[in-house]
Amino acid sequence: MKSDIIIIGAGPGGYETALLAASRGKKVVLINGGRLGGTCLNEGCIPTKCMVKDAAVVNACNSGEFGLSDLNFRLDFNKVVTRRQHVVEQLRSGVDSMLRKAGVEIVEGKGKFVNPHTVAVGEREFEADNIIIATGSSSKALPIPGADENFVMDSSAILKIEYVPASLVIVGGGVIGLEFASVFSSFGSEVTVVEYMKNIAPTFDSDISKRLKQSLAKRGIKIINGASVKKIEQNSEYQIVVTYDLKGKEESLTASDVLMAVGRKPNVEDLNLEAAGVEFSARGISVNDDMRTNVEHIYAIGDVNARMMLAHVASYQGIRALNSIDGIKDNINFNLVPAALFTEPECGSVGKTEEQCKEEGIAVKVGKSFFRANGKALAAGEPDGLCKLIFDAETDKIIGAHIMGAEAALLVQQCCDFITAGATRESIVQTIFGHPTLAEVILSAVHSVK
Numbered sequence: 001m002k003s004d005i006i007i008i009g010a011g012p013g014g015y016e017t018a019l020l021a022a023s024r025g026k027k028v029v030l031i032n033g034g035r036l037g038g039t040c041l042n043e044g045c046i047p048t049k050c051m052v053k054d055a056a057v058v059n060a061c062n063s064g065e066f067g068l069s070d071l072n073f074r075l076d077f078n079k080v081v082t083r084r085q086h087v088v089e090q091l092r093s094g095v096d097s098m099l100r101k102a103g104v105e106i107v108e109g110k111g112k113f114v115n116p117h118t119v120a121v122g123e124r125e126f127e128a129d130n131i132i133i134a135t136g137s138s139s140k141a142l143p144i145p146g147a148d149e150n151f152v153m154d155s156s157a158i159l160k161i162e163y164v165p166a167s168l169v170i171v172g173g174g175v176i177g178l179e180f181a182s183v184f185s186s187f188g189s190e191v192t193v194v195e196y197m198k199n200i201a202p203t204f205d206s207d208i209s210k211r212l213k214q215s216l217a218k219r220g221i222k223i224i225n226g227a228s229v230k231k232i233e234q235n236s237e238y239q240i241v242v243t244y245d246l247k248g249k250e251e252s253l254t255a256s257d258v259l260m261a262v263g264r265k266p267n268v269e270d271l272n273l274e275a276a277g278v279e280f281s282a283r284g285i286s287v288n289d290d291m292r293t294n295v296e297h298i299y300a301i302g303d304v305n306a307r308m309m310l311a312h313v314a315s316y317q318g319i320r321a322l323n324s325i326d327g328i329k330d331n332i333n334f335n336l337v338p339a340a341l342f343t344e345p346e347c348g349s350v351g352k353t354e355e356q357c358k359e360e361g362i363a364v365k366v367g368k369s370f371f372r373a374n375g376k377a378l379a380a381g382e383p384d385g386l387c388k389l390i391f392d393a394e395t396d397k398i399i400g401a402h403i404m405g406a407e408a409a410l411l412v413q414q415c416c417d418f419i420t421a422g423a424t425r426e427s428i429v430q431t432i433f434g435h436p437t438l439a440e441v442i443l444s445a446v447h448s449v450k
């Protein structure tokens with residue numbers, strides 16, 4: 001069967017691109033080995049964000065604020081699980097019906113290249129002029145004894161547990177590790193995060209990571225930085241023992257459960273890429289800025305090309321790939337990608353960090369403001385937060401925004417617009433900010449620049 005385009009993988013990269021291609025009148029075959037919506041919808045962004053909300057409600061009830069007293073409530077984790085499943089199912093059926101309405105042919109099963117224009121799913125073969133690979137990524141495990149044992153959970157396994165762990169050691173203080181740390185600590189687990197680097201969330205501006213560490217510690221999460229995990233074992237009482245090296249000294253932690261969240265690896269193995277002549281390594285499929293592989297009509301988008309493992313990046317890379325197929329030039333700026341970390345408090349980041357500017361020799365002016373001086377943050381009972389803005393000292397243009405605090409992801413999106421528009425300090429202060437809003441932390445940070 002011949003179509004215009006075959007897309008392999010129906011995560012946010014694959015299904016959004018399928019919908020766009022169909023809207024451009026193309027005959028699209030979407031091959032998917034897992035559940036529609038991929039990791040993001042089924043085992044990532046969405047189910048975790050449901051739990052982030054549950055955790056926020058629990059924290060609000062435990063806070064002693066808001067006129068609540070004598071609540072005497074208990075968390076029903078079954079309800080947490082069913083609410084999460086309901087949200088995921090609702091979204092998945094929405095994706096399914098959008099694709100069907102658009103006339104996309106959905107083929108269930110794993111796609112394997114037969115030759116550069118043909119992909120097989122079981123016995124069936126599909127042929128197309130262009131092919132987009134969007135197979136995503138899977139959890140990576142450390143090459144240490146015990147990492148592959150079934151008592152070590154990854155981010156998919158922890159979403160299957162039906163209980164709140166009494167104690168949880170999380171190996172890796174990146175985005176996944178910290179989101180689960182925040183959620184399960186709110187649910188009552190005793191949480192310890194063991195991170196290799198000197199900061200948690202090492203990709204964030206260091207002022208944000210340091211402040212986040214303080215905030216999480218205040219909420220009872222233990223964080224050990226600079227620790228290299230060496231082995232994970234189960235003792236005779238079925239407790240898990242995590243052994244790590246800290247400044248040359250061997251130490252260990254014992255917990256009822258362990259999560260490993262040390263990054264993800266691109267899903268390249270099952271595709272038989274050799275049959276198509278597509279170049280790849282364990283680090284992903286290499287692509288150019290059009291997301292085109294070394295084979296003219298084959299593209300790779302999202303986690304599988306490992307350029308930036310974020311759901312929204314996958315979707316925009318799909319637009320770029322399709323535009324390249326259709327000979328359309330676009331202005332999507334892949335150097336300006338907002339990122340978020342949904343801990344409590346939340347973190348958001350866009351543009352250059354102060355460390356990056358130092359490395360690149362860019363002279364900067366920095367503005368900072370604090371949520372505790374923002375009326376809306378105080379009214380909402382969320383005084384913990386920092387807004388840090390970075391301006392190019394020469395042009396006075398905003399080039400980075402790093403925020404920890406309520407709605408940080410949303411606030412950073414507004415800064416992303418400012419950066420895109422080439423806004424200067426002067427033009428931002430002449431923009432009217434509504435009052436009382438959390439967005440006023442941005443204005444205060446601009447005013448604070450000396």
Ligand code: NAD
Nearest residue numbers: 172173174175176177194195196229261262263264309340
């Ligand atoms: P990550 O790369 O964000 O973090 C992994 C962490 O593990 C790093 O901090 C690293 O230093 C640490 N680490 C590595 N080896 C270690 C060792 N031996 N001992 C202790 N720590 C060690 O990876 P992740 O958290 O697994 O997330 C995977 C991907 O998914 C990322 O690209 C992330 O951006 C994406 N993601 C994004 C979101 C979001 O946007 N909110 C949420 C979840 C995941």
